[in-house]
Amino acid sequence: MQVTVVGSGYVGTTLAACLADAGHDVTAVDIDSDVVAAINDGHAAIHEPGLDDLLAEHVGDRLRATTEYESVPDADVTFLAIGTPSNDDGSIDLGGLTAAAEMTGEALAGAGDVASSPNPDDRHLVVVKSTITPPGVAQVREALLAGAGDAADRVELATNPEFLREGSAVDDFQHPDKLVFGTESEWATEALESLYEPLVAATDSDVPVIRTDPETAVMIKYANNAFLAAKISLVNDLGNICKQFGIDAYEVMDAIGLDDRIGAKFLRSGVGWGGSCFPKDVDAIRAAARKAGYEPALLDAAVAVNDGQPERMLELLDSHVDVAGERVAVLGLAFKPGTDDIRNSRAIPIIEGLQARGAEVVGYDPVATDNMRERFTDIAYADSAAAALEGASATLVVTDWDEFAALDDAFDAMNDAATGDPVVIDGRRIIERRDGLTYEGLTW
Ligand code: NAD
Numbered sequence: 001m002q003v004t005v006v007g008s009g010y011v012g013t014t015l016a017a018c019l020a021d022a023g024h025d026v027t028a029v030d031i032d033s034d035v036v037a038a039i040n041d042g043h044a045a046i047h048e049p050g051l052d053d054l055l056a057e058h059v060g061d062r063l064r065a066t067t068e069y070e071s072v073p074d075a076d077v078t079f080l081a082i083g084t085p086s087n088d089d090g091s092i093d094l095g096g097l098t099a100a101a102e103m104t105g106e107a108l109a110g111a112g113d114v115a116s117s118p119n120p121d122d123r124h125l126v127v128v129k130s131t132i133t134p135p136g137v138a139q140v141r142e143a144l145l146a147g148a149g150d151a152a153d154r155v156e157l158a159t160n161p162e163f164l165r166e167g168s169a170v171d172d173f174q175h176p177d178k179l180v181f182g183t184e185s186e187w188a189t190e191a192l193e194s195l196y197e198p199l200v201a202a203t204d205s206d207v208p209v210i211r212t213d214p215e216t217a218v219m220i221k222y223a224n225n226a227f228l229a230a231k232i233s234l235v236n237d238l239g240n241i242c243k244q245f246g247i248d249a250y251e252v253m254d255a256i257g258l259d260d261r262i263g264a265k266f267l268r269s270g271v272g273w274g275g276s277c278f279p280k281d282v283d284a285i286r287a288a289a290r291k292a293g294y295e296p297a298l299l300d301a302a303v304a305v306n307d308g309q310p311e312r313m314l315e316l317l318d319s320h321v322d323v324a325g326e327r328v329a330v331l332g333l334a335f336k337p338g339t340d341d342i343r344n345s346r347a348i349p350i351i352e353g354l355q356a357r358g359a360e361v362v363g364y365d366p367v368a369t370d371n372m373r374e375r376f377t378d379i380a381y382a383d384s385a386a387a388a389l390e391g392a393s394a395t396l397v398v399t400d401w402d403e404f405a406a407l408d409d410a411f412d413a414m415n416d417a418a419t420g421d422p423v424v425i426d427g428r429r430i431i432e433r434r435d436g437l438t439y440e441g442l443t444w
Contacts, residue, residue, distance in 0.1 A: 001025070001195055004075040006100050008035050008065060010276070010341070011129055011162050012081030013044045014169040017054035020063035021174075022198040027064055027071035039065035047340040047367050050170040069103055073111030073124075077195055078104055080140070081129040081162075090283030091291070097130050098143035105147020108155060124151075125191050128159045131281055133222065133288040134215040137182075158183040159214040160192060161221035166275065167338025175203055180210045182217025225281040226299055231266050232273050233302035236309055239269030239443025249443040250429060269443040271398055271427030272309035274335035274344035279306075309442070310349040313396060313427050314357075316440045320423045321394055324358035327415065329392040331385055332399020332428070333365035333372040340367040342375060346427065347398045351376055354396075364388035366401055386410035393422055400428035411437055 001024045005016040008030035016028040016039075030036050038045040042056040055063070072078050082097040108124055126144055128137070137159060145152040159182035164172035179200075181192045189211050200207045210220065239249035249269045257264035273279070282299055289296045317323065335345040342348070347363070354361045361379040363372055369381050382388035385404060389395060390413045397404060411434065414422035421438045424431055433439045 001076045002071075002074055003027070003195070004029060004069075004071045004078040005081055005129075006030075006069070006072075006078060006104060007081035007083070007130070008032075008039060008045070009081065009083060010046055010048065010166055010169060011164065012079070013039065013046065013055075014048060014051060014164060014173050015079060015081055015129060015162070016063060016065075017044075017051055017058065018170060018173045018199070019195070020058040020061075021054050022202070023062070024195070024198075025062050026058075027066060027075070029066055029069055029071070031067060033067055036065040036067050039063075048166065048169045049338060054170065069107035072104055072107035075124075077125045077127055077191055079127045079129045079160075080104065084130045084132055084136075084280075084284075086280050086283050087287075089287055091287035092131075092133060092136065092280070092284040094132065094136055094139055097128070097132065097136075098140055101126070101128075101140045101144040102147035105144045105149070105152070105155065107147075109147065109149040109151045111151075122154050123187060124155050125188050126155060126157050127192070128157065128214075128218075129162050131161060131221055131277070131284075132159070132218050133284055134219050135288060135292075137214045137218060156183075156185060156188050157214065158188045158192065159217045161218055163221070163224065166341050167336060174199065176207055178208045178210060180212070180217045180220050182212055182214035184214065222281055222285040225278055226285055226302075228266060229273055229278040229282050229306070230298060230302040232269075233305040235267050235269045236272060236443065237305050240305075240312065242269075243441075243443050248441075268429065270309070270400075270429065271313055271346045271350075271442060272306040274346050275339075276335075276341060276343040279303075279344045309427075310346050310353065313350060313425055313442055314353040316442065317394055317396065317423065317425050318357075320438055320440070321420075322357075323354060323394055326359055326393040327391050328354050328359040328361055329382070329385075329388040329395040329414075330354070330361060330363045331365075331388060331395060331397045331404050332401055333363050334368035334399050334401075337399055337401045340365075340371055342368050342371045345372075345398070347372065348375065350396055350398055350427075351379060355379070359394075362388050362392065365399065366403065386413065389414050391415045395422070395424045397424065397426045397428055397431055400430045405430050405432075407431070 003026045006029045008028045020026045035045045043052045082100045084092045141157040148155045183189045242249035253267035333347045364382040423438045
């Protein structure tokens with residue numbers, strides 16, 4: 001099929017590369033010419049395992065990138081994978097997405113007649129991949145149809161929320177646990193089925209497909225993320241209680257995970273969730289619920305627990321050492337391992353808290369340093385974890401990159417002159433306790 005993917009960020013680039021890999025002919029559109037140039041050069045503007053390999057294989061063949069919308073009229077399907085950031089009140093800003101929807105509509109209208117489309121019945125399907133709330137669907141449709149003008153009656157909007165995780169985006173996209181098609185016609189459902197057919201055929205297992213209306217489809221995405229975020233906050237709340245009693249929360253969670261109503265996954269307590277999805281999505285659905293007249297008490301509490309975890313980490317640090325004037329290493333700047341994304345990383349409130357205490361902060365991350373350099377210009381950055389530890393009186397472990405589990409003797413280079421044993425506060429349970437180190441786990 002001919003596919004246009006508008007927006008080439010984490011989701012759009014992964015979608016474009018994976019659809020090309022599945023045999024479709026894909027045009028990726030982005031307003032950022034650097035992003036477009038990078039893709040045409042065979043590499044992504046973002047760090048995502050496996051993505052560059054797919055781009056290198058398919059760019060110039062089944063995949064190309066452009067800043068123009070001219071491929072839209074000839075496409076069977078156009079995806080919109082534009083960012084939907086938070087407004088100050090937590091609701092999502094649909095400005096970028098509605099602008100892209102309108103431009104997509106205009107591209108279709110500019111084609112004069114959608115008859116240039118290879119669809120036998122001259123219809124064009126525009127699919128929202130971005131995460132939007134149920135009331136947002138009507139807003140995006142309105143923008144699309146306004147742009148399409150006379151062609152509006154042959155344009156249809158569908159939603160197909162994306163569940164991929166940064167750090168394993170390609171694998172998640174190629175092996176989804178479900179596909180959710182939110183459509184208003186059998187024709188649109190069939191178009192999405194045809195599109196995903198080669199991808200589903202390549203997986204070992206049957207992929208459940210949920211066929212529903214556009215609003216229910218996007219609500220499934222919010223319910224999914226809100227449930228997971230709340231699960232971690234519950235685990236962190238219980239973990240904080242364990243810590244008060246001197247109990248190892250991981251021993252407790254391993255045991256409750258044996259109950260199949262709870263499940264063994266997502267039971268690791270620590271410094272909390274971040275990234276571009278959980279905070280934004282939980283905020284957006286809370287704001288949308290409030291606007292509709294419902295107070296989401298449990299989701300409010302999930303956010304409050306999450307917001308408190310970095311401060312708990314800093315309080316544990318305070319209980320061992322006054323870091324004013326001391327070098328303090330922050331290991332891990334990305335919001336989770338496997339990505340360079342620092343959006344809502346727990347490292348941000350941790351660094352702010354250390355700065356407020358007068359510490360000399362040195363940060364290290366295998367891939368996210370450049371991004372954090374733009375956020376904090378006034379801290380030092382090390383080239384390796386071992387270099388960050390050198391001379392540090394305390395270390396805070398914020399992201400569970402595997403390499404932090406193998407630091408071993410690097411801790412010997414920490415500074416124990418001023419404060420007694422150097423202090424390690426582990427927010428992710430990745431460092432082994434060792435002699436000569438004051439070690440505190442956040443919930444163990
Ligand atoms: P992103 O910010 O990384 O990428 C968005 C891209 O869209 C940017 O490259 C930007 O230049 C481009 N863009 C903006 N306006 C445009 C326009 N008018 N025309 C063409 N391009 C335009 O965003 P993302 O992380 O890929 O997220 C996209 C959507 O998918 C969001 O709604 C997000 O919530 C959702 N989502 C994200 C993830 C994730 O892990 N990042 C997972 C699932 C769903």
